[in-house]
Amino acid sequence: MRATALRAAAALCAAALLTSCAADAETAGTYPSRSIDYVVPFAAGGSTDIAARAGAEALSDELGVPVNVVNQPGADQIIGVSTVRTSEADGYTLLADGAGSSSIQGLLPYVPYDWTDRTFVAKFAEGPHVYVVGGDSPYQDFDAVVEAARSDPENFTVGWIGGSSTSDFATLQFLAGNDIDAAKVKRVPFRSSGEVMRAVAAGDIDFGAGGASSAFSLAGTGKLRPIALTGTQPIDKLEGVPSTAELGHPELDMQYWVGVSAPPGLPRDLTGKLADAVATIAEDDAVVDQLSAVGLAPAVLTGEELRTDINREKDRFATLSEQIGVAG
């Protein structure tokens, strides 16, 4: 009698355990059933934040649950990434990923985790960098700046945002691609590419690089002269600015991107469903408009292809940073 009771109790416990497991491991059929946190590792207001908010709004329509943007800035994006990495791999905590929170972290000695240990779901947007000089600068085009910097690198000042952003790598690529001695060039510290643009426009420094949108306002005043956009695509709001490909420098192609990543071990079917949703919204008209407002365009890459791409990006960054003798 007692044995039966015990067995029944054990069976009940097992059943309870099973159901709770079933509740935990959601399938692509039922996911998502509640709101999703989309962690942006930057303060609100930057171009990654704007792109992420546009993506989040469209994703929430696509998936039928609220997608909430949570800004967690600080410590070279380590804080935001770390929050997502240590969350449950259930698809309800996602990261607004980008080079600054992935491949560049592969170069930073103080990142306390393995940067590749995450689920790369999809990238949905990408955009070029812009190279700028002052409106009153003696060098008014690409070749003139290169010439001046090459002949006297010690007196060539460039903006620098701590070495943990693609803008800095765009600068390094500019120096390396044009045989300018990057170790001799003076790197002047700033907190954001917006501040770099102000300093270039004011004539405080000679040269700067930033995401295309960082130059939109000042370029309109004539105080800032954009000399090239990295890659091949023109940007509407920077009309008439040549691409590096047009200038005969296709190797200067540094892009920055925004995507969706998840904690390591996100179940395959959930990853697939999310990647499909992200790919769909990237072509959404409203999203395309909002992306182009900050100089970005849809660019979808998912799964292993994305992982390979980011790994390749990391290797390029590593080669570039060797020039200045420090990682990052």
Place this chain on the structure above:
Amino acid sequence: MGLSELLSGFAEVFQPQVLLLAFLGCLAGTMVGVLPGLGPVSAIAILFPLTAYLGPSAAIVVLAAIYYGAMYGGSTSAILLKIPGEVSSLPAALEGYPMTQRGRAGQALAIAAGASFFAGIVGTLGVWLIGPHLAGFALEFGPPEMLGLVLFALTAIAGLSSGSVVRGIGMAVAGMLLASVGLDLTSSQQRMTFGSLELMQGLDIVPVMIGLFGVAEVLRTLERGTPSAQAAKVGGFLPTRDEFRRSAGAAGRGTVTGFLLGLIPGMLPSTTTFLSYASERRRAERKGGSRFGTGAVEGIGGPEAANNATAMSGFVPLFSLGIPTGPTMALIMAALMVYGVVPGPTMFTSDADITAAVIASFFVANVILLVLNLPLAGLWAKIANVPYGVLGPIIIVCCGVGAYTARNSVFDIVVCLVAGVAGWAMSKRGLPVAPFVMGFILGPMLELSLRQTVAISPASLVESPIFLCFAAAALVSVGLAYRLHRRGVEKVDANA
């Protein structure tokens, strides 16, 4: 932009739904700001996502309304409970709370609201009329000029330290040291992080300040046992003729300096507020009979006006050059960009309709806030009469929320509590907290501008007239402080 454009801007704002949005923004901002420990930073963080569903001009009208509402509200909790929600309402706490204790809370609230209103209106006029001409100022102010300004601002610390100047300087240095925790900007070296991930992101001023004032004030009240706030009487809110005269002068000075300094990128209202407070205090001490520290109306009117004027003039570099002067301006810029409006010269030409609507809405928001706050002053003042057994826990919870929302970080709640205990210990030892906060804010600015200047060319210091002016002003300021100090010592000797 002429008068006709501005009038069509008013026509835009006087549509019922825009007026309603502006009113709701003011109300929501004020409500969040009134909560002890919550200020504009929290209000914007909490309410920003809601503005994403509005059109460009409506979104900016609401954002601005929330921002100003939270500033008005933040001063309210500073005056009534000595708990500022942000650094710029600190002077209101230092001078307004003693007034509350003397039963003149209503007058303190009215002076704060009046000064904010005055600066808001004058600032809006400034943005409209002289804004486009002053835009270039943001480009004149490079690293050497910033360095000069920061050096000058640091001398104001002497004016903030009641009693020993050495203690004030010591606290400012402590503030600078704590502000340097985290990753170094250029080399990404870790500073005082002890290998901790949380410390790597550095300490944010918001949780630190909420702890030093909010949590510490609760601890002090618990220790006293008989909460003084309970004894406070609300009183009327009409200031005496003398109070009006003294605060109006201070508000005028605060408005002018706040507006001009606010044109500089990186110049936050917190800094200009402190400068105004320090200069009003020194002015009063030079004249003799200073009531600073015990409820001086100049210490409320001047800084409150400087605060709002700076917040207004931040729109000048934003609208004309697309240069945001601080985090709130960066958010407003983002809201513009999302709608395809690129801040820049076109704001006053092809996008003049949006700009006119925004400027008109500033006028309207300021009027709404005054109308909202003067009658409500009495209601808010009753907060001080809530039994402390109820109020204390609410304050602690609000402080936690305020600390958390700055960066969505649980660690910041811990920082806030630790800062609370530290603030309590500081007041036991008679260490002034205001210079600490000042050091915390100015330290990183000093470091950055110094390193930029050195990297560009140290020689640019002597070539910059603005830097030389500031350097001279800093020396004069130190000299005056020394003389004032000597005179004080002699007076004490004579009395003894």
